[in-house]
Amino acid sequence: MKKHVLTSLLLGTVLSTAYSQKVEWNTPGAGNPFIPGYFADPTVKKFGDTYYVYATTDGSGAGFGPSQVWCSKDFENWTIMPMNWPDSHWIWAPDVMQHTDGTYRMFYCQPCNVYEGVADTPRGPWKNVLGESEAVLVPDRFVKNAITLDGQTFVDDDGSVYLYWGTWGIYKGFGCGAGKMTSDMKGFVETKLIPNTEVKDFFEAPFVMKRNGIYYFMYSSDSCHDSTYHVQYATSTVGPLGPYTYRGTILKTSADGTVHGPGHHSILQEGDNYYIVYHRHDNPHSNRGFHRQVCIDKLKFNADGSIAPIEGTHSGVGAFAKSVLKSKNLAYRKPVKASSYYDANFVPEYAVDDNNGTLWRPKTMGQEWIEIDLQKVENIRTVWTQFEYGTSYYQYVIETSVDGKKWDVFADKRSNYLAGSPMVDFGDVKARYVRLTTTGTQKNGFAGALWNIKVFGEFETASPQLWMGLSGLDWNGTEWRNDGGMLGGVFQLKSGQVSRKRIDGQEAIVLAPGTCLEFMSPVVNPKEEHTTTVWVYENNRWVSQSADKYVQRGKVVIQSQDKELTLTNFRYYNWKQEEAEKAYDAIVGLVRVEASDKMKRGLLVSLDADDFAVGDTVGYIPNKGVVEGYFETQKAPVIVEEQQGKKAFRFEGEQFFRSSFTLPATLRDNAPYTLEAWVLNPEMAENECVADFTSSHDEMEKIMLVNGTEPRCGMLNHYGWYEDVGYKEAKSLEGKWQHIYVVFDGRIEKVYINGQLISSKDIQLLIKPIQFVTLGQNAEGNWPFSGYLHALKIWDEALPLKDK
Incomplete structure (x- = not known):
């Protein structure tokens, strides 16, 4: 625990005789950020x-x-x-x-x-x-x-x-x-x-x-x-x-x-x-x-x-009251390994250093794991996980092992849709190794990065959270899944029959007479402070009721008697709600947000002037990417010409094409992408839009290929200014073919022109649903392009530039 580490500090300068140093930003146990x-x-x-x-x-x-x-x-x-x-x-x-x-x-x-x-x-x-x-x-x-x-x-x-x-x-x-x-x-x-x-x-x-x-x-x-x-x-x-x-x-x-x-x-x-x-x-x-x-x-x-005047510290000030924790963090500074790490700034050791200023970040946005060696077999009852973004949910599984070979599931959150920090998982096992694998996220481009993962030998229940949150949407035909509650787990059908039905605007479950659903958890205790409510359909209307009658030591048991029981929005908080909070829950149902689409589709958009003959007048350009459709002119057609050995579509500021298709959800949020184009611009204006891949127009919601002299955003524009990319040598590119290559891996975006890296910076995108793609102007109809486009491609994955 930070408290025990910080009390050994002398004004934040010494950690221990064995680990004596100034408290730096990455010192284990540092109290700032708190x-x-x-x-x-x-x-x-x-x-x-x-x-x-x-x-x-x-x-x-x-x-x-x-x-x-x-x-x-x-x-x-x-x-x-x-x-x-x-x-x-x-x-x-x-x-x-x-x-x-x-x-x-x-x-x-x-x-x-x-x-x-x-x-x-x-x-x-x-x-x-x-x-x-x-x-x-x-x-x-x-x-x-x-x-x-x-x-x-x-x-x-x-x-x-x-x-x-x-x-x-x-x-x-x-x-x-x-x-x-x-x-x-x-x-x-x-x-x-x-x-x-x-x-x-x-x-x-x-x-x-x-x-x-x-x-x-x-x-x-x-x-x-x-x-x-x-x-x-x-x-x-x-x-x-x-x-x-x-x-x-x-x-x-x-x-x-x-x-x-x-x-x-x-x-x-x-x-x-x-x-x-x-x-x-x-x-x-x-x-x-x-x-x-x-x-x-x-x-x-x-x-x-x-x-x-004060000097900001990394040590902070420590606790102001007795710790709410009953046991020590068994994972603190223990040996750790991971499937990957992004670079030396985000090493696996940062996940077990009890420091909120250091982060383990895996290399990719896919399924990645981190494994902790507790160095001896320990009782494990609680695991706290503090993911990078506490306001978005993560899907994951935690496993434990005695020998590092045979693994047992400690907590299965692979269908979780509850955001929180810390994410708290309970069990009761003896093990030496703990492994967490991230399997999905609420938003594309959010890696399974961790500030901290903590392991405790006692049931640490002090963190006030929604332990159970279930609506009719959580019935999968055989069990009622607690994917919207911190405890995870399921209500198992012990007897009877359950069906799902939509009633008066609510997705509900209907328990036939004599049905029993049972949920098991070692931390459920009717004598501990809590609040439980459920919506029950009675007399042709939904009524919010206390659900305390279902709560028993170590389990929740919902039974219908001699008539049907229709219910939804079952909530179990491990703290006592005020009446105003209960009244709010009585009229506002649980909200379920679907996880991001991670089924990458590859090359989404691809167009090439080589598909046409020189002299062709083109009003429709087929998309050769995996998304079916075409680009249709909104004003005037383009003419295919040959320029310096390449066929190209000639844009003269009047041509404006819009796609007949939308782009998939795999490109939303902060998703990795790759953009490639061949552009020749005889005379650059300050801002010229070659292609706009997004139909929204707010800050950081753009992926827009531009080709102009504006020093801050003349080559790539996200409507972010600091994150946009210009090129001070842009005028030197006039009248020459530019091979433009942009690759974003969810953290760092790199922009190459003719193989030369002109920009590398970390950014955060907020891409909304993409209704259409435009060529020759941006989605708002501004920044007309006057020049030549040979080819254009975009992928929903990061593909490093290869030597040509």
Whole structure:
């Protein structure tokens, strides 16, 4: 456990006499980041005996949802919990507070508005306090010269609530918007601009606190994408709205660059101690800085009330309460091997080092495994797995072995569709070896990468999760599979008959009279804290009921008596729900999202001018890839000409073709792909689109082959700017054939022109369903191409460039 490792540290400098070194980003047992995954803009709160971290879901390329909160009893072992709201595309910088009326209020933003939700618990269920889900509390420029973003609350000693917001406040006359809220927190009684003359270089992420009569206005400056991002502050003794006096920098990038771009923080007070919770970029640093991670360090005040600049650490601060775990992590720093690893930055040892800043990443997106040698036979009752993306689900199987030769299944999650972190699996075996094999994922292009895998000798049940989640969709004809619950497993049909039926909009199972379904698990215990509910169809309507009558020690038994029993949405939580949460579950059914399509089809699109004669006028171009269909002109046909020894379609800016076919799901999300083309451009404009393989148009949803002089995105465009590819020597390619080859393996995208590597960078794609492919312009009808196209191909797999 981290707690035991960190207590042996002397201010984070020594691990042990046998392993003595400074705590680096990849030191086993390092306490920062303290959450496993990519999350940013954290707000930390303590409600009752539980700590909560609300944060932007990161790692998606643009900070897209879903809504979630991390919770912990000890500030060491964290569990992600999904929330119902916001349900928007962007869910940035959430902040939650408890109002004097007992309700909880959530503030979040999307560009460029702030929204407010209300709930009876810190976990929700939430609803917009103003009514409609997208009703805006603070629209853009609500305060003149304050661009609306990053809403954050502060409560003064008299109970008055203030809200602060702003971004790009660096321009002359700009700054941070602020306001004192009305008693119902649905508006403002006073607003003002806190100018950047008071909060120097204010960029975003305001946070206000009060200590010993001094108001501290803290904020982030410079670019969140790189090492310049840092935290500054100003103070006031007048009031929450200032005026403020600039004081200096609190936190910035470390000298060695491993604490990189720290910022957008909040403050946690524990007794007389204050802690800064912030995000920083992952190690090794991802392109653009959108794979951020949450860290914590102690904030230090000088005698005069000023804040001492602090050095961000990898050691963190450790636990704040007794650990929720009953046993030690048997896998910690044990010998490990894997089917593959991506490179030296993602070695298998990182999966057993109890460090949330290191990651084992396999080489491919396919079925990969990792095996741990516990070095002796141990009792194994719990395995925690922390996959790379806690908000997407993974499918896997865990096996154990005494000798490394004969293997037994410990947990079968090959049909799992529940996202979570940690994924928790229970059993009761004696074994020396533990092997996890990833078999599928919710999204294409998500490898079975792990922050940590932990093995325990006791049943570790403290992580609050949905243990069982079953609807009618989970009946497979012979058993009722718990694929939507953390326990996995199945209800076995012990007697009688079960059928599946759709009733009043719900997929349900119908138990014939005298039927018995039984689910076995060693951790099911009616005396332990839990909540169980099920929807039962009675009197021609669905009714949510307690399911406690079915719960027995070590098993759940559902029996129909002398009449049919029709039910769905069976839920078993290993924690006590509040009434508001039960009421939400009573009207909202379980959601099942299908796993990504991993059946690669190979060459999807292929067209070649060699299939035509010189002089042909072409309005239809057949697709020779595996997807049946053709390209049809939308404006004018192309003429086939011979240019420098190659046949080619001549585009003159008017030709615009659209495919008659869609592309398969194997190209969606972050899927690997290969793109090859032969292009001759007599005179390049700034942006010219040769082919657009995607019909959507949002950020990182494009795979667009362009051929222009724009230095940032002139050769390949994803609508991502940092991830796009330009070529400073583009003009030198005019009038010559270009062999363009792009290969993306799910992490690194490489672009070659005439065999020369011109770009290699890590990216994250968000490809949506592809309705059509276009030639000669992009899907929006812009960036016309004037030049020659000899051939064009795209595959739904990564194929390294071969020597020609």
